[in-house]
Amino acid sequence: MAGESTVSGSEQASHPDSWGWFFGGIATKVTMVIMRMVLWRAVVGLLLVSGCVAVPGRASADAAYQWRQEYITASDGTRLHADILRPTGIADDVKTPVIMTVSPYRAHLAYLSQPRPLGGPSTENLEVDLFLKAGYTYAIVDLRGFGGSNGCPDFGGPGERSDVKTAVEWAAGQSWSTGKVGLAGISYEGWTGLMGMAEQPKGLAAVAAFEPVADPNSYLYMQGVAWKFTLKPVSESGIRPGDLAGFEHLLIASTPGYPTDSAEYQANALDIDPKCYSNYLSEITNHDAGTAFWRDRDLVEKLRGNTTPLFLGQGFIDYNTRADRVFQLWNGLGPGEHKAWFGQWGHRTCSDKCGTPRFSTELLAFFDRLVAGKDVTVPGPRITVNGFDGSWRSEAAWPPADDRTVSVDLRTGGYTDRGLVSGADRDIWSISQPLAQDQHLAGIPTAALTLDGPANATVAVEMYDIAPDNVATVITRGIAPVTANAQIRMLAQDWPIPAGHRIGFRITDVVDDVWAHPPAFSHVTVTSARVQMPFLTAVRTPDLTGDITEGIPKWRNEKSTSLPADLVDNAKVTIDFPTRTGTR
Numbered sequence: 001m002a003g004e005s006t007v008s009g010s011e012q013a014s015h016p017d018s019w020g021w022f023f024g025g026i027a028t029k030v031t032m033v034i035m036r037m038v039l040w041r042a043v044v045g046l047l048l049v050s051g052c053v054a055v056p057g058r059a060s061a062d063a064a065y066q067w068r069q070e071y072i073t074a075s076d077g078t079r080l081h082a083d084i085l086r087p088t089g090i091a092d093d094v095k096t097p098v099i100m101t102v103s104p105y106r107a108h109l110a111y112l113s114q115p116r117p118l119g120g121p122s123t124e125n126l127e128v129d130l131f132l133k134a135g136y137t138y139a140i141v142d143l144r145g146f147g148g149s150n151g152c153p154d155f156g157g158p159g160e161r162s163d164v165k166t167a168v169e170w171a172a173g174q175s176w177s178t179g180k181v182g183l184a185g186i187s188y189e190g191w192t193g194l195m196g197m198a199e200q201p202k203g204l205a206a207v208a209a210f211e212p213v214a215d216p217n218s219y220l221y222m223q224g225v226a227w228k229f230t231l232k233p234v235s236e237s238g239i240r241p242g243d244l245a246g247f248e249h250l251l252i253a254s255t256p257g258y259p260t261d262s263a264e265y266q267a268n269a270l271d272i273d274p275k276c277y278s279n280y281l282s283e284i285t286n287h288d289a290g291t292a293f294w295r296d297r298d299l300v301e302k303l304r305g306n307t308t309p310l311f312l313g314q315g316f317i318d319y320n321t322r323a324d325r326v327f328q329l330w331n332g333l334g335p336g337e338h339k340a341w342f343g344q345w346g347h348r349t350c351s352d353k354c355g356t357p358r359f360s361t362e363l364l365a366f367f368d369r370l371v372a373g374k375d376v377t378v379p380g381p382r383i384t385v386n387g388f389d390g391s392w393r394s395e396a397a398w399p400p401a402d403d404r405t406v407s408v409d410l411r412t413g414g415y416t417d418r419g420l421v422s423g424a425d426r427d428i429w430s431i432s433q434p435l436a437q438d439q440h441l442a443g444i445p446t447a448a449l450t451l452d453g454p455a456n457a458t459v460a461v462e463m464y465d466i467a468p469d470n471v472a473t474v475i476t477r478g479i480a481p482v483t484a485n486a487q488i489r490m491l492a493q494d495w496p497i498p499a500g501h502r503i504g505f506r507i508t509d510v511v512d513d514v515w516a517h518p519p520a521f522s523h524v525t526v527t528s529a530r531v532q533m534p535f536l537t538a539v540r541t542p543d544l545t546g547d548i549t550e551g552i553p554k555w556r557n558e559k560s561t562s563l564p565a566d567l568v569d570n571a572k573v574t575i576d577f578p579t580r581t582g583t584r
Contacts, residue, residue: 001188001213001245001321064088065132067121069148071264072141074166078159081148081265082167083121085128085138086176097372098171098181099131100139102164102192104146104153104249107269108258113251119258125186127351130364136372137176141167143192145253148265152276153253155246155284156191156216156297164192165199172203179203182371186210186313186349187321194329197310198302206337206370208363210313210349211321214329217287217294219321220245223480223488224287225458226516229320236558238319241516246284250277300325305334311366312340313349316388316493317551319514320347323492327398327444339366339378342398342494343386345551355547356392358384384544387440388475388495390552392544398494399443402584403534408432408575410505410529417457417482417509419519427508428526429563429571431466434500439577441495443534445476447488449507453524457482457509458517461531463490464504465497470568472504474559479515482524496540502568503575505531535577538584 065085072080083106090096105112106122116122121140128138143163144151154160168181181203183193190212197207213219220227220242228238229245240248257266283293312330316323323342330340341350341359350359358380368374381394410430418426447461460479464472478490497503507526510517 001191001219064129065138066090069262069265071148072166072170074144074162076159076162078144078151078163079149079264079268080144080163080167081142081268082170083140085121085123085132085140087132087135087137092176095176095178096135096137097178097367098137098139099184099367099371100141100167100171100181101126101185101189102141102143102167102183102196103185103189104143104252105188106140106142107147107252107255108261108265110252110255113255116258119260127184127360127363130360131367134364134368134372136367137171139167139171145271147255148257148261148268150268150271152273153249153280155249155280156195156213156299157293158296160192161195161199164196165201168196168201168204172201177203178373180205180371180373182206182208182367184208184367186212187347188213190313190321191216194299194303197306197308198299200306200308204308206309206311206367208311208313208366211315211318211347212312212326213321214300214324214326215289215294215298217289217298218325220284221287221289222324222478222515224289225479225481225510226287227322228514228516238513238515243285243516246281250280300329300332303329304332307334307336309337309366309370310339311363312338314340314342315345315347315551316342316491317344317555318346318348324489327492330398337366337370337378339380339382340398341384341386342492343384343392344388344390344549344555345386350549353550354386355390355549356545358544358546381544385494386546386549387442387540388493388552388555390546390548391496391540391542392546393540393542394544399492399534400536402537403443404537404578406533406535406575406577408505408531408533408573410507410531410573411571412526412528414523414525415507415509417453417520417522417524419510419517420512421519427506428529429567430505430507430529430573431568431571432503432573432575434468434502435497435577437499437577437580438539439497439580440536440540441475441493441497441533442536444492445478445490445531445533447478447486447490447529447531449486449488449529450527451482451484451486451524452527453482454520454522455481455483456518457520457522457524458515459486459488459524459526460508460510460515461488461490461529462506462508462511463531463533464506465495466502466504466563466568468500470563470565471560472563473556475503477511477514479510479517504563504571505573537578537580538582539580541583 142149145153190209193207193209226242231239462477478488
């Protein structure tokens, strides 16, 4: 997602002015949206003057598709713009199955915020060629308020969910359609696929959603504490707090049309309702997951028992849409031909850079069987898992059924909640004995802490894999506001830990490049702290081929630190690890 990332309502209420310096007033934001429109017009003007703009509104001459545009009228009168891509040479009356991406990002003038000087349909990072060559029609539909559609964006709310339903049922009913539609996308475009599942439109046959949002509040905030997102291409470290996501999406929504787009496209692209936008921003910057706005957008419960076939992908080290509530969604689905890939990659699919060529083959077969109605078997297991050691294996469930919960009581003491100012008083370390045999963490660790400190302070717990040379690599982490009894659900991970390594835990106030937290400048006392970790009882033997993903060496490089020997020797705790017998 753009801004691709929770502080509790009680914490925000305890310091309501803490973010005011950063975000300013709603009026200022709306003014900036209008300024962005002016900037876009200037950019387009420069492109035209410099001769960089090709024949407006047309795909390039060597495009592997026929392109036309359509407008779909929703039940509330909203006009949704669609780019329809058909295989080259196919007659208008030939019926094909349909793959659809419903998106806020695919204006003709820009993909996200990247200018598109050639105009035409935005197919960046979509598997358009794969599906057109297989005989599908590919439809790209703009969500309300984006691209050539009018109306007001509502961040996964009833309007956007209705857009997905409207678009699917429209495509299913066209003369060139077989009546079956598959939704496909990554990030926000994966989120719209889940919205489609929740709405259950007629004609929806299957969904492929990769790195999607399952719950937009937990995407932006972990228990109310704002996640930070990268600032590419300047930095891949977390800089932008989740509070900015709404503003960023409105900037994208303010993208004008391509110079020679139709009059309706141009008008819809510039249709801004300040009242609608101000409400959008105020709701999204409210950290409290209990508001009606956020509860309505939580898809975990909406999809419980859902049987629409889902091909789900999630990277354990994706620090955009993080490995959190998506697993609750996955394990709450009803029976169906569901399929998943979980592994060591960031915000991407595994069509490349994952060290395996199988992904696109499995994706196409999934849609061929369920949307095109072909008599094919979808290759691969129900769940493909890529562990942090680079191994690839099959699983019937994730977290796996043979997980055993192992508990450890951490060392107690105190730390100072003071944010960016580093110092030894910011953390409490606990480090296990060296492992006597290999262990394998697979699931979602949790922590329970008894604390004494101000409500505007936070407590974070990190888990580390510590090699014999004392190089410690982050496995997972989580955060919560300080309360008398704080509960933390860390991010999911699948991480083999070799014999001779240790497991380390760090209690601190905040990880500065991961969460945005105004420091309380107060002391927090930790009276008790217990972590519960899911370890596999059976040894896994890799049964799928594949290489190291690009994400693993990158994570080791960015998330590793060398610990002093005296810290490792003097922060000891003992963990009763499971004895692992047998293989799977």
